[in-house]
Amino acid sequence: MELKFIADAMLGKLAKWMRIIGCDIEYFPCITDDELIEKACRGNRLILTRDTLLIKRRKVRDNYFFINGNSYRDQLRQVVRELPVDPFAGILTRCLICNEGLTPVDKTSVRDKVPPYVFKTQDTFETCPSCGRIYWGATHKEQMLKQLKDILNGKD
Numbered sequence: 001m002e003l004k005f006i007a008d009a010m011l012g013k014l015a016k017w018m019r020i021i022g023c024d025i026e027y028f029p030c031i032t033d034d035e036l037i038e039k040a041c042r043g044n045r046l047i048l049t050r051d052t053l054l055i056k057r058r059k060v061r062d063n064y065f066f067i068n069g070n071s072y073r074d075q076l077r078q079v080v081r082e083l084p085v086d087p088f089a090g091i092l093t094r095c096l097i098c099n100e101g102l103t104p105v106d107k108t109s110v111r112d113k114v115p116p117y118v119f120k121t122q123d124t125f126e127t128c129p130s131c132g133r134i135y136w137g138a139t140h141k142e143q144m145l146k147q148l149k150d151i152l153n154g155k156d
């Protein structure tokens with residue numbers, strides 16, 4: 001089964017990047033430790049955290065992965081190195097806002113919902129079942145892939 005995650009409030013940028021590469025990761029900028037633990041237990045999610053007090057809590061003990069780095073780049077490198085996460089398998093397959101997996105939609109159905117230029121130049125579109133945002137994009141994907149490679153190769 002694919003690993004699911006929940007990140008603590010300090011790891012917003014890491015969570016964003018993990019969504020970019022397709023990880024199922026919940027993130028809430030304002031959440032109490034109790035809520036975080038509760039959501040992790042209920043959703044079967046591994047807690048990613050930099051909080052040394054949190055990991056001492058009884059309910060967290062066997063269910064956390066401690067993040068070392070200060071920068072999201074270091075953090076992402078650590079995740080890819082030490083967890084079974086393939087950074088290139090699911091890039092841009094998930095809504096960056098809702099964490100939902102994207103579903104392909106027919107090009108004709110998005111005609112009125114995207115800028116004309118985008119409609120003219122793009123052929124594949126996907127939508128988020130939760131918020132309805134439309135995603136497209138060869139160009140965007142390539143840019144993300146380049147940034148991702150730079151991060152993973154340690155170019156800061």
Ligand SMILES: [Zn+2]
Pocket residue numbers: 095096097098099100128129130131132133
């Ligand atoms: Zn969404």
